[in-house]
Amino acid sequence: MSTLPADNLVKKLKAKDFATDQDVRWCPGCGDYSILKQVQSVLAELELNKDDTVFISGIGCSSRFPYYMETYGMHSIHGRAPAVVAGLKLANPELDVWMITGDGDGFSIGGNHMIHALRRNLDINMLLFNNEIYGLTKGQYSPTSEVGKKTKSSPLGSLDHPINPLALAMGADATFVARSMDRDPKHLKEMLKRSYFHKGTALLEIYQNCNIFNDGAFFIFTEKKNRPDTTIYLEHEQPLIFGGGTKGIRLDGFKPQIVDLNEGKYTVADLWIHDEQDQMKGQMLTRFFDDPRTNPAALPRPFGVIYSTERPTYDDMLFAQLDEAVNQFGDGDLDAMIAGGTTWEIK
Amino acid sequence: MSTIAQTTEEVTIKFAGDSGDGMQLTGTLFTNDTALTGSDLATFPDFPAEIRAPQGTLAGVSGFQLHFGSKKIFTPGDEVDVLVAMNAAALKANLGSIKRAGTIIASTDGFDKKNLRLAKYADGAKPTEDAKDQGFTVYEMPVTKLTRTCLKESPLGMKEKDRCKNMFVLGFLYWRYNRDLQSTIDYLNRKFKKKPDVLEANMKTLKAGYHYGETTETFTTTYNIEPAPMEKGTYRSVMGNQALVMGLVTASKKSKLPLFYGSYPITPASDILHGLASYKHFGIKTFQAEDEIAAVCATVGAAYGGNLAITGTSGPGVALKGEGIGLGLMLELPMVIVNVQRGGPSTGLPTKTEQSDLLQAFYGRNGDSPLPIIATKSPSDCFDAAYEACRMTLQHMTPVILLSDGYIANGAEPWKFPKAADIPAIEVNFVPPTDDDEAKFMPYERDEKHVRGWAIPGTKGLAHRVGGLEKEANTGNVSYDPANHEYMTKIRQAKVDEIANHIPEQAIDNGPTRGNVLVLGWGSTYGVIQSVVDALLMEGHSIAHAHLRYLNPFPRNLGKLLRSFDKVILPEINNGQLAKIIRDKYEIPVLQYNKIQGVPISKAELKHFVGSVCETY
Numbered sequence: 001m002s003t004l005p006a007d008n009l010v011k012k013l014k015a016k017d018f019a020t021d022q023d024v025r026w027c028p029g030c031g032d033y034s035i036l037k038q039v040q041s042v043l044a045e046l047e048l049n050k051d052d053t054v055f056i057s058g059i060g061c062s063s064r065f066p067y068y069m070e071t072y073g074m075h076s077i078h079g080r081a082p083a084v085v086a087g088l089k090l091a092n093p094e095l096d097v098w099m100i101t102g103d104g105d106g107f108s109i110g111g112n113h114m115i116h117a118l119r120r121n122l123d124i125n126m127l128l129f130n131n132e133i134y135g136l137t138k139g140q141y142s143p144t145s146e147v148g149k150k151t152k153s154s155p156l157g158s159l160d161h162p163i164n165p166l167a168l169a170m171g172a173d174a175t176f177v178a179r180s181m182d183r184d185p186k187h188l189k190e191m192l193k194r195s196y197f198h199k200g201t202a203l204l205e206i207y208q209n210c211n212i213f214n215d216g217a218f219f220i221f222t223e224k225k226n227r228p229d230t231t232i233y234l235e236h237e238q239p240l241i242f243g244g245g246t247k248g249i250r251l252d253g254f255k256p257q258i259v260d261l262n263e264g265k266y267t268v269a270d271l272w273i274h275d276e277q278d279q280m281k282g283q284m285l286t287r288f289f290d291d292p293r294t295n296p297a298a299l300p301r302p303f304g305v306i307y308s309t310e311r312p313t314y315d316d317m318l319f320a321q322l323d324e325a326v327n328q329f330g331d332g333d334l335d336a337m338i339a340g341g342t343t344w345e346i347k
Numbered sequence: 348m349s350t351i352a353q354t355t356e357e358v359t360i361k362f363a364g365d366s367g368d369g370m371q372l373t374g375t376l377f378t379n380d381t382a383l384t385g386s387d388l389a390t391f392p393d394f395p396a397e398i399r400a401p402q403g404t405l406a407g408v409s410g411f412q413l414h415f416g417s418k419k420i421f422t423p424g425d426e427v428d429v430l431v432a433m434n435a436a437a438l439k440a441n442l443g444s445i446k447r448a449g450t451i452i453a454s455t456d457g458f459d460k461k462n463l464r465l466a467k468y469a470d471g472a473k474p475t476e477d478a479k480d481q482g483f484t485v486y487e488m489p490v491t492k493l494t495r496t497c498l499k500e501s502p503l504g505m506k507e508k509d510r511c512k513n514m515f516v517l518g519f520l521y522w523r524y525n526r527d528l529q530s531t532i533d534y535l536n537r538k539f540k541k542k543p544d545v546l547e548a549n550m551k552t553l554k555a556g557y558h559y560g561e562t563t564e565t566f567t568t569t570y571n572i573e574p575a576p577m578e579k580g581t582y583r584s585v586m587g588n589q590a591l592v593m594g595l596v597t598a599s600k601k602s603k604l605p606l607f608y609g610s611y612p613i614t615p616a617s618d619i620l621h622g623l624a625s626y627k628h629f630g631i632k633t634f635q636a637e638d639e640i641a642a643v644c645a646t647v648g649a650a651y652g653g654n655l656a657i658t659g660t661s662g663p664g665v666a667l668k669g670e671g672i673g674l675g676l677m678l679e680l681p682m683v684i685v686n687v688q689r690g691g692p693s694t695g696l697p698t699k700t701e702q703s704d705l706l707q708a709f710y711g712r713n714g715d716s717p718l719p720i721i722a723t724k725s726p727s728d729c730f731d732a733a734y735e736a737c738r739m740t741l742q743h744m745t746p747v748i749l750l751s752d753g754y755i756a757n758g759a760e761p762w763k764f765p766k767a768a769d770i771p772a773i774e775v776n777f778v779p780p781t782d783d784d785e786a787k788f789m790p791y792e793r794d795e796k797h798v799r800g801w802a803i804p805g806t807k808g809l810a811h812r813v814g815g816l817e818k819e820a821n822t823g824n825v826s827y828d829p830a831n832h833e834y835m836t837k838i839r840q841a842k843v844d845e846i847a848n849h850i851p852e853q854a855i856d857n858g859p860t861r862g863n864v865l866v867l868g869w870g871s872t873y874g875v876i877q878s879v880v881d882a883l884l885m886e887g888h889s890i891a892h893a894h895l896r897y898l899n900p901f902p903r904n905l906g907k908l909l910r911s912f913d914k915v916i917l918p919e920i921n922n923g924q925l926a927k928i929i930r931d932k933y934e935i936p937v938l939q940y941n942k943i944q945g946v947p948i949s950k951a952e953l954k955h956f957v958g959s960v961c962e963t964y
């Protein structure tokens with residue numbers, strides 16, 4: 001990475017220094033605005049250098065994001081951002097690479113790349129703007145839309161069972177899996193920072209409201225009044241408490257169970273303690289996925305870092321292999337390569 | 348007893364057997380040894396698509412054809428002088444391609460009842476006897492039995508012993524062509540260094556085959572081939588994909604850019620991935636992507652990041668990569684797309700050769716999307732073509748398509764290879780960093796060649812955004828302006844057209860610069876056209892050969908050159924793709940000669956066609 005000059009002549013960048021001169025073209029009221037703002041301020045707070053930062057996106061409303069970031073950026077093609085990112089990071093591993101995707105881009109047309117990117121574990125950050133709808137193409141159901149969703153392409157209701165993106169990520173052996181929302185800027189900023197500091201591929205799912213085609217899809221979780229009962233904010237080594245401190249989750253064998261802390265039967269000491277590094281429990285947390293609107297007994301939706309582990313990154317391993325090859329065979333010699341094994345002379 | 352040593356000018360041998368019989372290796376070893384004797388040569392491996400097709404069947408026959416001689420050799424030969432048939436199916440599949448009164452060396456153990464049945468011979472058929480009746484000289488050798496006998500003492504299992512039988516055949520041929528065994532002994536020593544039993548068994552069998560020729564009275568003649576009159580210099584034998592790999596590595600070193608190769612395995616391009624993966628000590632990064640689309644998109648990412656970015660595949664892969672290539676075109680980034688063509692459409696004929704992706708290279712993307720196209724013409728030429736594709740992409744900031752094909756990829760020929768120091772450096776100009784925060788960087792500003800700057804992430808002061816949406820001229824901002832789109836479409840075309848001013852004019856490969864007939868070619872038809880035109884020139888016809896390296900844009904003098912001849916003949920291994928483009932572009936009539944059988948055009952058939960046109964004058 002090009003390091004900052006030692007003298008302090010470099011002015012500190014503010015959030016607005018990361019904004020471009022382009023008009024932001026999302027619909028007024030779109031959840032994307034909040035995400036853009038938090039990302040810009042996190043970059044400023046982390047004192048990141050715009051010359052070494054790259055935003056790469058696919059296609060969709062969310063994928064306009066790079067145009068609004070005063071860094072390097074590429075608005076690539078539908079679903080392929082993970083592949084573009086891989087090539088870029090391997091070309092120059094010193095770069096801070098952020099990938100922007102949506103539920104359609106990342107989990108429908110680009111689903112294959114997503115799976116492989118997660119298991120490959122390059123040192124990159126992925127922000128998944130999940131709005132459970134196709135916004136840019138004007139309102140068809142997406143791979144995360146619920147069964148029965150009525151849209152222009154599903155007038156009698158969608159038949160597709162929705163994807164659970166974070167469960168899929170755990171299945172692909174992702175090394176960092178987290179969830180946040182557009183309507184909780186403080187939490188979102190914290191999660192962005194956690195993603196940034198994770199060495200490896202960090203997948204941060206952000207519940208994002210599309211107020212035009214799917215308004216309120218997540219309000220059951222994201223509205224302040226609903227949050228206490230429908231969500232649980234995870235913290236490492238802390239018990240799973242929600243409901244404003246009145247409720248908790250305990251494990252009954254392998255079965256998560258909601259318990260009332262006021263009843264007197266269970267105390268905080270009985271609760272499941274969150275361990276970010278526990279993959280099994282991480283899997284279970286991604287399965288807290290029932291919709292409280294259709295299932296009153298649904299477990300609360302977890303927000304925060306669900307799982308985080310260290311595994312060698314693909315970029316580190318690739319460059320180590322290049323070094324190892326030089327150690328083993330010496331620096332490549334063109335003449336030796338061209339001549340190969342056996343040659344003969346014509347005189 | 349005495350043998351007669353006879354000198355002959357050229358020989359074509361075909362090794363044919365089950366795909367498990369090791370015919371490709373046998374052919375390759377014999378080829379390498381032939382090269383060392385100073386013969387000129389050309390090879391043509393021909394194998395089934397299945398890795399292990401059912402044993403003994405016609406579908407499972409794998410062949411390796413080698414044409415060598417003391418004169419210039421252009422093609423692997425139409426018909427063979429000697430067929431080595433390891434089983435009945437191998438004989439049946441190749442009987443039609445043996446020269447009249449040619450020789451068949453048959454491994455009789457491969458002609459038992461079961462093998463005859465598998466090869467679909469009628470009950471009680473005696474194919475080797477029939478061949479004798481047809482005037483062929485047939486040598487019957489119980490190769491399996493002889494191999495087992497000579498390995499009686501070896502601790503190897505029967506299966507492993509039988510695997511040595513190709514060495515027996517090889518040893519015998521070395522005797523027949525007056526060779527020594529050294530090159531193969533060296534090879535075996537290297538290959539089986541860690542397996543002494545296997546090494547010993549192979550050596551023993553090789554020598555047994557040689558001595559079999561010497562001591563068996565049936566064989567009375569050995570053949571000498573004098574060295575061919577080749578240009579002075581140091582040579583090696585090289586296969587197409589191998590040369591292509593080395594061309595790419597050389598371009599990487601000469602441009603001082605790390606090479607990134609994104610690819611997904613596909614026949615017949617996989618050997619490029621394998622080859623590059625073995626050159627990690629040259630800083631070569633190979634990325635086996637999850638699919639063809641990821642391979643090309645990762646290549647776009649690497650190009651954006653400032654590497655020499657290459658992706659390689661075959662036709663079906665190019666079809667999948669279309670949108671990604673279009674992105675590279677829109678971003679005006681340097682990258683090379685290698686297409687080792689095979690028979691199509693769809694999955695087509697994976698192991699067979701064809702030149703049928705030319706129109707795909709020209710037009711296989713959405714929108715007005717011109718790209719430069721370069722074609723290689725022979726195995727050793729892949730080196731130059733790959734280097735040239737890299738030079739072009741880096742200096743003109745556009746993806747470049749490099750066309751090879753299965754025939755070139757797997758064929759081999761002697762190569763008078765260059766010295767690294769004699770290969771020119773490739774100049775690369777990144778946009779330099781700037782401290783001036785106020786001056787807005789214009790990513791789509793162009794130079795006099797219409798080429799935009801390469802501003803890579805990590806460069807101070809150049810932060811900017813690119814993408815697949817239409818760009819505004821200069822600023823690169825998203826623009827839906829109608830006039831701007833027309834301008835950008837035209838400028839992308841002009842940029843590709845401009846390349847014509849930076850490539851050599853088209854030369855005549857052979858023959859006069861004007862006359863009655865011009866045979867125009869591209870790609871792997873080079874050898875056969877050379878040999879046909881050579882022969883017809885010798886017969887006194889007014890004929891010439893021009894072979895295209897640059898297919899888009901064409902060399903600036905091509906129209907004039909074509910009009911200097913009364914007739915233009917265009918042989919292609921497709922249904923007339925270049926012919927269509929030439930007619931469209933130059934509005935001249937073109938006589939097509941097309942063969943679409945998954946195999947190269949033979950000299951005899953092309954000579955017949957071209958000769959009959961010559962005769963009309």
Ligand code: SF4
Binds near residue numbers: 025030131136212
């Ligand atoms: S369509 Fe929906 S997601 Fe897209 S910009 Fe408008 S509100 Fe946002």
